[in-house]
Each structure stands twice: as C-alpha cells, then as structure tokens.
Amino acid sequence: MKYNITRDYINTGESRPGEANGTIQFIVSHDTGNPGSTAYANRNYFENVNPAASAHTFIDDRYILEIIPLSEVAYHVRYDVPTDNRLYGADANRAAIGVELCWGGNINFNEAYDRYVWYHAYLVDKFNLDLTEDIVAHSTLDPSRRTDPENALNRYGISWDDFLNDVTNAYSNYFVGEQVPEPVVNGASVELPVGVGDEGSFVRDIQNKLIRAGYGLPRYGADGIFGDETESAVMRFQRARGLRVDGLVGQQTLSALNTMLTAPTPRQDFPLPDGILQRGDEGSGVKQLQRALKQINFDPQYIDGIYGPLTEDAVRRFQSTYAALDNDGIYGPNTRKYIRMELEEQS
Numbered sequence: 147m148k149y150n151i152t153r154d155y156i157n158t159g160e161s162r163p164g165e166a167n168g169t170i171q172f173i174v175s176h177d178t179g180n181p182g183s184t185a186y187a188n189r190n191y192f193e194n195v196n197p198a199a200s201a202h203t204f205i206d207d208r209y210i211l212e213i214i215p216l217s218e219v220a221y222h223v224r225y226d227v228p229t230d231n232r233l234y235g236a237d238a239n240r241a242a243i244g245v246e247l248c249w250g251g252n253i254n255f256n257e258a259y260d261r262y263v264w265y266h267a268y269l270v271d272k273f274n275l276d277l278t279e280d281i282v283a284h285s286t287l288d289p290s291r292r293t294d295p296e297n298a299l300n301r302y303g304i305s306w307d308d309f310l311n312d313v314t315n316a317y318s319n320y321f322v323g324e325q326v327p328e329p330v331v332n333g334a335s336v337e338l339p340v341g342v343g344d345e346g347s348f349v350r351d352i353q354n355k356l357i358r359a360g361y362g363l364p365r366y367g368a369d370g371i372f373g374d375e376t377e378s379a380v381m382r383f384q385r386a387r388g389l390r391v392d393g394l395v396g397q398q399t400l401s402a403l404n405t406m407l408t409a410p411t412p413r414q415d416f417p418l419p420d421g422i423l424q425r426g427d428e429g430s431g432v433k434q435l436q437r438a439l440k441q442i443n444f445d446p447q448y449i450d451g452i453y454g455p456l457t458e459d460a461v462r463r464f465q466s467t468y469a470a471l472d473n474d475g476i477y478g479p480n481t482r483k484y485i486r487m488e489l490e491e492q493s
C-alpha cells in the first residue's frame with residue numbers, strides 16, 4: 147500500500163441513491179472541471195446541495211476520498227449516452243467506478259496525480275480489471291459534452307496514453323505479486339468515528355481543522371495523536387453545533403467541521419427562477435432561464451424575457467436529455483434542478 151483511502155460517505159439522497167451496483171467492469175476517469183475545489187469541498191457540495199449526479203471517489207493532493215461506497219451506484223455518466231453500453235454492455239452508472247481528479251488552485255498537481263494513478267491501479271487490482279481495456283475517459287463515453295479528464299491532464303503535459311502507462315507502472319510496482327489487504331482490514335483507511343487513542347495524519351488533519359475553526363489545542367497542537375485535549379475540543383465543537391456530544395469524530399461531526407471551514411460555493415452566476423414558466427410568460431425570470439439555457443448550450447436564440455417557441459424548444463431539447471424529465475417544454479422545479487446541476491458541472 148502506498149496511500150491511505152479515506153471513506154467518508156455522504157448520506158443517502160439524490161447524490162447517493164443507495165442502490166447496489168452490478169458487477170464492476172470498468173473505471174470511468176473524470177476530473178472535476180472545477181479548478182481549486184478539493185476532495186472535501188466536493189464531498190460537502192454533494193452532501194449539502196445533493197444534486198442527482200456524483201462520483202464514488204474524489205482525489206486531491208491530500209485525500210483519496212470515497213464519498214459513495216464502491217458497492218453502490220453513483221451517477222457519473224449520463225444514462226442516455228450509448229458508448230458505455232456498446233463497449234461494455236452495461237451502463238457506466240451500474241458497472242463502473244467513477245473517479246474524479248481535483249486539480250488547480252492550491253492543489254499540488256503532482257501529489258494529486260500520483261494518488262489518482264495509484265487509485266486506478268488499486269481499482270484494477272480490486273475488481274480484476276484489464277489495464278488496457280477497462281479504464282475509460284469520461285470524454286470517450288460522452289464526447290459531445292465532456293472533455294475530462296484529458297482537459298486537466300493535458301494542462302500538466304500528460305496525455306491519456308501517458309496516464310494509462312503510469313497506471314500500468316503503478317500496478318506492477320504496488321499490486322503485482324503482493325497480497326494487498328483491504329484497506330479497512332489493515333487499518334490503512336480511516337474508519338469513522340475517530341476518537342481517543344487514534345493516531346495518524348487523519349487525526350492531524352482533524353486537529354488542524356479544529357484549530358482553524360477556533361477550537362484551539364494549546365498544549366499539544368496538531369500532533370496527530372487523539373488525546374484528551376483533542377477530545378475536549380471536539381466536545382466543545384459538538385456542543386456549539388448542536389451535535390451529539392460524544393467526543394468522537396464521526397461523519398456528522400466531520401461534515402459539520404468541513405462545512406464550517408469550507409462553505410460550499412456553488413456558482414450563482416446564473417440564478418434560476420422558482421415556480422413554473424411556460425409559453426406566453428414574460429419577465430425577468432424568463433430572461434434568467436434563457437441565460438442559463440444558453441450557458442449550457444441549449445441556446446434559445448433570444449435573451450428577451452419572452453417565453454416564445456424558441457425558448458420552449460430549448461427547454462424541450464434540454465428535457466429530452468434526461469429520462470427523468472417530461473419533454474413538455476414547461477420549466478418547473480424538476481427541470482430547474484437539472485439545469486442547476488449542469489451549471490454546477492460546468493463550473
């Protein structure tokens with residue numbers, strides 16, 4: 147083992163439907179398309195905004211963070227693209243693990259990339275996949291809409307073939323001939339909750355977060371050892387946030403801490419109106435909708451605040467890309483939700 151895997155699952159909901167996966171046949175490689183957003187920032191986003199899209203694992207320069215159990219479905223590829231069915235005879239959302247690379251901003255690319263490569267090798271080993279055939283770029287499955295992860299990799303001079311080579315090397319360096327225990331069994335992954343007696347870099351991260359959140363550790367600081375001082379800081383934090391005061395850092399406490407430190411910042415450049423809009427409606431809400439449609443490449447031609455046939459057609463074309471939406475050309479809460487999701491995906 148070279149890296150730890152952190153399992154910090156989001157609650158079930160839109161992002162984590164809780165359905166069991168089928169047999170895992172391949173890996174879909176993504177990047178977040180959102181420079182500077184970390185693994186935990188993504189986790190918080192999916193936990194809090196809870197869109198009907200997600201991926202299993204987010205990787206930055208510090209964490210390999212599984213936010214959805216690998217045994218469950220994550221929505222990381224559109225159901226209506228046919229390439230996954232053609233190549234693998236299955237929908238990616240049921241037969242593949244979705245892995246996202248976090249990059250840009252303050253994220254150290256080399257550190258993040260090494261983890262990303264290693265984790266692909268780990269999955270190849272875990273699910274007995276083929277190194278040459280069973281790793282596929284999101285862009286290959288959905289070429290009209292997606293450029294990941296090449297978009298991120300190319301910025302750092304790495305081609306798709308370079309990446310596959312690196313995964314192959316990581317596989318032979320770390321996984322061939324070695325009995326790789328499940329992370330949980332050998333303690334390499336972080337099992338929540340964490341409490342008194344636990345040690346390691348994950349404890350140090352929690353301590354750093356407590357300090358940044360204003361719960362100081364004056365005696366020992368962030369020493370990576372979960373002792374009495376850390377426990378009492380956790381309890382003060384839990385009390386202040388109305389959480390169960392047990393001094394253990396479990397999912398809820400960790401989420402609350404992360405939320406406090408990195409409030410999610412979904413893009414609000416394209417506000418969307420509430421309620422229902424349809425042909426014949428006029429006003430600023432229609433204009434907002436038209437701007438948003440244009441942004442996600444369903445151009446209504448005019449940004450004039452009038453819900454005419456072209457706007458109706460753009461809405462209908464958008465709706466037709468989601469099985470969950472009626473193609474009625476009427477904008478309502480469901481359509482709003484999916485437009486919002488696409489705006490977020492673009493950001």
Ligand SMILES: [Zn+2]
Nearest residue numbers: 176177284294
């Ligand atoms: Zn993607």
